[in-house]
Amino acid sequence: MVPKTGRGSGQITIKVENFLPDNVPTFYSDAVTILHTANEFILSFLQTEFPLAASKEELEKIELLRRKCVTQVVVSPAQAEALIKALDENMKKYVAEYRNPEDYDEPEN
Secondary structure (H helix, E strand, O other): OOOEEOOHHHOEEOOOOOOOOOOOOOOOOOEEEEEEOOOOEEEEEEEEEOOOOOOHHHHHOOOOOEEEEEEEEEEOHHHHHHHHHHHHHHHHHHHHHHOOHHHOOOOOO
8 A cells, every 4th residue: 555645646555565673472262253333343363262171071170261362452543444354365375385275264253
């Protein structure tokens, strides 16, 4: 995206460069929740905390799995729409390269 400023023929084009600093933390997320208001979308990326169970009996006693929010991202509706489009395009490329479309399971919420 190249923002343009000014009016008429006096427009100025400013290039935008995306970069990833070395110190940006990376998290694995196995779930996401999405909320919205009139002005923003809030994406909460979650990580399931699986308990350790040494036996089937211990596993059967587990009543609840917790999902910890590892990061939240707030974006404008326009940016959310662009994100959806980019995810859709990338998923199509992913499926074409790595998966048979019939094998794709719908994620659970």
